[in-house]
Amino acid sequence: MKKILLFSVLLGTHTAILAQGQFLDTLYANAHQVLSLSFESPIDKGITGSEHFTFGFNREIAENLGLLQAQKGRESNLLVRTLDGNLYGFILAYRDTLSELHHFISTDQQIKKPLQKDGTGTLEKDTIRIPPDPKPDYAQNCQKLLERQGSFHHIKRQKGLRIRMAESLYHGDKVYVVYELKNRSAIPYELGQLQLLKVLGTQKRKASYQELPISPLYFHQMPKVIGSGAKLRFVVVYPKFTLNAEERLQLKVLETHGSRNLTVKLP
Structure with a gap:
């Protein structure tokens, strides 16, 4: 009801x-x-x-x-x-x-409130309160991470692509993850989605299998297109998360047009 x-x-x-x-x-x-x-x-x-x-x-x-x-x-x-x-x-x-x-x-x-007239017949300004930008520190922190020469792990190569993921950096209640995507193919790669998911169970038992996306808060220098032979690094900020004993992480990289998709199972 x-x-x-x-x-x-x-x-x-x-x-x-x-x-x-x-x-x-x-x-x-x-x-x-x-x-x-x-x-x-x-x-x-x-x-x-x-x-x-x-x-x-x-x-x-x-x-x-x-x-x-x-x-x-x-x-x-x-x-x-x-x-x-x-x-x-x-x-x-x-x-x-x-x-x-x-x-x-x-x-x-967002759906805007209509402008209304006050007692003098003058149109009042939209009174919807827009919250302050919650990302002022994100860009600065992400840029510092990109300038560091950190080591990468969880390498996956498939269909002319290579995705690498650095160790996660926790800062307050946020998690910063540096990714590196290289296009080894002769065709430009259009990045459609990059999903980090919590996975419970196995696909062999579909009744108990569950994928729960971790919602990103901010993308820093995330490319739309990776040219042939190009290698690009970017940072994604997530809310702080934890995994229980039965959960694991999984990364999906999906192409906008085409089937060059990568799935990386993280330990």
Whole structure:
């Protein structure tokens, strides 16, 4: 009942926004690819207008990452509320093949309150409070890590690509990880997604197998394209995490267009 009530309220807001001429971005999804959405604040609520679109997020521990998939059908919409109180709305549509597999959602994309007139008939400014940028120290810390000559581990070579990962550096409640990606092939490599996941169980027992993405907080100098013969280093910042005795880490590197994907199982 609470879920239905929440959707009714959000749907009303969505209709009002469209009536005021504020157009929503369209997200495309299908059943065989996962579209991931990273918000600047952890997700509090998320709901789709139709059952053939599914939006999943961690309901036990607040995280920034949401995953969208869809069965073929008519367009719908997605409404997401984050813990900082911001509300986001999107149009959802089915597409057989996705050109993008990850979207970073900034606070600039939140649904805006309409401008209202004060007692003198003057339009008041938007009163939505945008939280301060939480990343002022991230770039500086990441740059220092890139300037260090640290050793790399967990090397994986496949399909003309090589991914290397340095030891994790814990700083407060954040984890900094330096990656190095080299393209040994003659074809440029378009980096679609880089996912760090907690893995529980084995794929042989699908009923108990579970992959839980660790939501990134910040990407520093992460490339979109790695040219032929090029080698690039970048840093990803994650919230501090722990593993229990039955969990392990897994890294996935996915190409935007193509099948040159790497999976690295970390001890």
